[in-house]
Amino acid sequence: MDYFIIFVTTVAGLYFHGWLYVRIRRWMDRDLALSLAGKDKQKKAFMLEQLAQARAQNIKRRDLSKWLEAAAAGYPGR
Numbered sequence: 001m002d003y004f005i006i007f008v009t010t011v012a013g014l015y016f017h018g019w020l021y022v023r024i025r026r027w028m029d030r031d032l033a034l035s036l037a038g039k040d041k042q043k044k045a046f047m048l049e050q051l052a053q054a055r056a057q058n059i060k061r062r063d064l065s066k067w068l069e070a071a072a073a074g075y076p077g078r
Contacts, residue, residue: 025061032065036072043075 033051037043050071059067 029061029064033068036068040077042077043072046075046077047072 029051030048033047034044037047047068050068054064054067054071
């Protein structure tokens with residue numbers, strides 16, 4: 001029974017750390033997209049759409065910043 005408790009708590013801890021790691025990466029990606037938008041609310045919405053497109057296209061994380069910078073440069077506003 002002791003091994004079962006150790007196993008369950010270890011698995012729960014590993015799952016929690018994995019979940020937290022994924023959430024922090026998503027927050028960092030969202031923060032990057034919003035920082036490229038500046039204070040313009042419409043551009044923020046545009047950049048969040050671009051981030052969603054990047055995720056849908058499976059853009060690798062190492063290429064994401066360049067991809068988002070290119071998307072921000074191509075913003076059709078003003």
